[in-house]
Amino acid sequence: MTSGLEHLGVPVGPMVRVGGGYANRLYRLDTEQGSFAVKELNLADRRVTYHVDDVFRFERAAFAAGIPMPEPVSADRGVLVHRWVEGEKVPEAPVSEAFAFEIGEILARIHALDVEWTHGVADEPTAWDWAELAERARATGQPWADELASRVETFLAIARFVDGCERPGPVVLTHKDIQPWNLLAREGRPVLLDWELSGLLDLSGELGSTALSVAKGPGLDSIEPAVFRAVLDGYVAGGGTLPPSGPSWFVFMIGGWLGHTRWNILRCLAGVEASTGPDLALSQESALNGVRGLPALFERLPDLETLLP
Missing domain, CATH: 3.90.1200.10 (Aminoglycoside phosphotransferase (APH), C-terminal lobe)
Incomplete structure (x- = not known):
């Protein structure tokens, strides 16, 4: 994924994936210009549309106002780059x-x-297909299938709320x-x-x-x-x-x-x-x-x- 990151400088080592990431994938890239957090956005099955230009403008304004956050460096449709922050x-x-x-x-x-x-x-549109999901979970042997099936009515009540x-x-x-x-x-x-x-x-x-x-x-x-x-x-x-x-x-x-x-x-x-x-x-x-x-x-x-x- 180093293609398209040339503006960050010459790498001084391989890009390393960082653990975690409940929705996307994060990497650390060290170059002659410093250290960067490179986030590869999951665009394959996002739950809501990502408005890259508006978010980047918002981030830049927040950083300029002194909000404690990593400096936003660049953003395109699939990759976000920030200065790496130690903490x-x-x-x-x-x-x-x-x-x-x-x-x-x-x-x-x-x-x-x-x-x-x-x-x-x-x-995000509220989902109502919890009974169907529970059936599919049982059919595919998911480890939590029985628990989901026993809670379908609760999930429907949550959706109503x-x-x-x-x-x-x-x-x-x-x-x-x-x-x-x-x-x-x-x-x-x-x-x-x-x-x-x-x-x-x-x-x-x-x-x-x-x-x-x-x-x-x-x-x-x-x-x-x-x-x-x-x-x-x-x-x-x-x-x-x-x-x-x-x-x-x-x-x-x-x-x-x-x-x-x-x-x-x-x-x-x-x-x-x-x-x-x-x-x-x-x-x-x-x-x-x-x-x-x-x-x-x-x-x-x-x-x-x-x-x-």
């Missing part, structure tokens, strides 16, 4: 209140940027995917990675998804309310205004996870190692996590609303 991985566990507060401040600064966006809100939940607004141009695996800690402070899902989103959905993601562990048994609220306090301190409380704060997270689970289920049902996107083993892991975790998250929705102001 510590953020574990999937509650962060410190100070770290959460700063994430809230950063979000407020991002939402204050004046950047043209030529597309509407990119809502996603389709029917009212979003109060306002709509903001934002990152849309602030999760522990899209963050680094540099000298104890957050750095935002992976901006390619950026776009317009109801503010409550962005705040709820972000705050819950950094306030909990892999499950829902270790939610720290003080960390959740620290994100909101930071947002207000950064000049933002909180939207009304309600289930809309969590519908984006639930809907996004629903779509991500179905996408990985389909990759597992295909049963072949795709040439782009996550490896089949990672899709199996993501499918199982969704089949087990989404119903648990949905059932805890009343408890989650007690976190809201």
Whole structure:
């Protein structure tokens, strides 16, 4: 994949694939001009359209405004390049209140940027074919097939919630995917990675998804309310205004996870190692996590609303 990367300088070693990547594939390339993160976008079966020019313009504006993030270098239809940033991985566990507060401040600064966006809100169509997927999973011997079959009615209830939940607004141009695996800690402070899902989103959905993601562990048994609220306090301190409380704060997270689970289920049902996107083993892991975790998250929705102001 080094073809088309000549503008980055002469390589001083082979390009190395970096582990992880729930949707795309990431490599590190060291050249005479420095170190770069080269992301190969999965265009074969993306869930939503990627607006490369608009995202790159948004990233450039955010970087110029001092948002802590890797410098965006170049972007075309299939490859994104950023300066490599050294930092510590953020574990999937509650962060410190100070770290959460700063994430809230950063979000407020991002939402204050004046950047043209030529597309509407990119809502992924809600899937209703869970019974069919469960049958196909059993027919192909998927390890999570029985669990999916036993939860079909719950997945249909989740789909009804996603389709029917009212979003109060306002709509903001934002990152849309602030999760522990899209963050680094540099000298104890957050750095935002992976901006390619950026776009317009109801503010409550962005705040709820972000705050819950950094306030909990892999499950829902270790939610720290003080960390959740620290994100909101930071947002207000950064000049933002909180939207009304309600289930809309969590519908984006639930809907996004629903779509991500179905996408990985389909990759597992295909049963072949795709040439782009996550490896089949990672899709199996993501499918199982969704089949087990989404119903648990949905059932805890009343408890989650007690976190809201």
